Amino acid sequence: MVRTTDEGGSVHDEFERFVEASGPRLLTTAGLLTRERQLAEDLLQVTLLKTWSAWPRITTSPEAYARRTMVNTYVSWWRRRWNNEEPSEELPEAPTEHPDTDRNLDLRSALARLPRRQRAVIVLRYYEDLTEAAVAELMGVSVGTVKSQTSKALSRLGIDPALGAEAMEVSR
Amino acid sequence: MRIDDLTRELQAQAEETRSWPMPAAPSPVRIRHHRRQAVLVLVSAVAVAAIVGLPQLLDRDTTSGLPATGRPSAASSPTTVPQWHEWTALRCPSRTRHTCAVPWILQVHAGRYSSGTGARQPVVEGTVTSRDLKVRLHGPPRGRLVLVGAIRPGPHSRLMARIGxxxxxxxxxxxxLLWLPRSRGPIDVWVTEEGVPAHQESLVIEEYRPVENTGG
Incomplete structure (x- = not known):
């Protein structure tokens, strides 16, 4: 798809329309990646700034460009800022009689402990519903890398101690 | 645990984010306004320099070839240092973090810059002490800045930086904060510490690229 640009200074309006239309979806993706509102806002802000900076050069879907920028920013910034990272917070062990709720808490906790790249792959594959090839293109890696990262992530989710005995039974 | 459970969990997390308000988006108009401000600041600075400096220039003792301050002139120095009051952190890694010493986005005069390549090195890690850090920066250097030094340094820490x-x-x-000199190839940036290291200290090199764009 080729994005058309209006003449006469309406590029600003076009960008603002893009933010209005795509911003909530991008914030959702940022929230899934970072799991924290403040970090998600930071990630979205930087993504939009970079997107605006490249706006005249974007010839395909701006949202696809922004999503690619967001994922790569997330993976690279968080990797570089390892010194700033804090340990994943353990979710409170709320007493409950519902095994499904326990399982969801375990899964959420395990997801929170995934390395950044693996989490990004999981979000793109199983929330954004992208194909392996699309994820590879978006992240700038090979399909083989996406496959291996997905496999490792699913494996971690399956054998994570936080998943408890039930998961161990399933994985056997 | 099945893929369906994973999908449902991701959808549940996504649903939670939908209640979050959208943060203020970067406004192209505002960015453009900054650019206009930059021009005004530049014109004002030139005018002030002309008014203040012209009489001194005319009265200057031309028998001495040395600059009055003893500092290297701008022409001989590859970098100039924006003073602390000349730049502002606009976006930090997180407002919940305890420091904004190394922001993601900063503003120098009227220009806005976003962090790019960078690295951090704890000075003391167990029994190992690392007192220098080097990063190789690639890409066209036009208009790029680099933040060098240390965060949480000790009181007796002495830091030196070198670019290329x-x-x-x-x-x-x-x-x-240093301006990167013009260079065709990659540029190496070093930061070295002498003196007494501190346990929480980390050496920092962070590159910043301009993000301003009028969009047409």
């Missing part, structure tokens, strides 16, 4: 083949410069206030 230029002479080392003393890092005042533990962090300094």
């Amino acid at each position: 083949d230029a002479d080392p410069v003393r890092v005042e206030e533990h962090l300094a």
Whole structure:
């Protein structure tokens, strides 16, 4: 798809329309990646700034460009800022009689402990519903890398101690 | 645990984010306004320099070839240092973090810059002490800045930075923002610490690229 640009200074309006239309979806993706509102806002802000900076050069879907920028920013910034990272917070062990709720808490906790790249792959594959090839293109890696990262992530989710005995039974 | 459970969990997390309000988006109009401000600041600075400096220039003792301050002139130095009051952190890694010493986005005069390549090195890690850090920066250097120094340094820490083949410069206030010189190839940036290291100290090199764009 080729994005058309209006003449006469309406590029600003076009960008603002893009933010209005795509911003909530991008914030959702940022929230899934970072799991924290403040970090998600930071990630979205930087993504939009970079997107605006490249706006005249974007010839395909701006949202696809922004999503690619967001994922790569997330993976690279968080990797570089390892010194700033804090340990994943353990979710409170709320007493409950519902095994499904326990399982969801375990899964959420395990997801929170995934390395950044693996989490990004999981979000793109199983929330954004992208194909392996699309994820590879978006992240700038090979399909083989996406496959291996997905496999490792699913494996971690399956054998994570936080998943408890039930998961161990399933994985056997 | 099945893929369906994973999908449902991701959808549940996504649903939670939908209640979050959208943060203020970067406004192209505002960015453009900054650019206009930059022009005004530049014109004002030139006017002030002309008014203040012209009489001194006319009265200057031309028998001495040395600059009055003893500092290297801008032409001989590859970098100039924006003073602390000349730049502002606009976006930090997180407002919940305890420091904004190394922001994601900063503003120097009227220009806005976003962090790019960078690295951090704890000075003390167990029994190992690492007192220098080097990062190789690639890409066109036009308009790029680099923040060098250390965060949480000790009171007796002395920091030096070097960019490419230029002479080392003393890092005042533990962090300094330097302009990258024009160079066709990659540029190496070093930061070195002397003196007494602190346990929480980390050496920092962070590159910043301009993000301003009028969009047409």
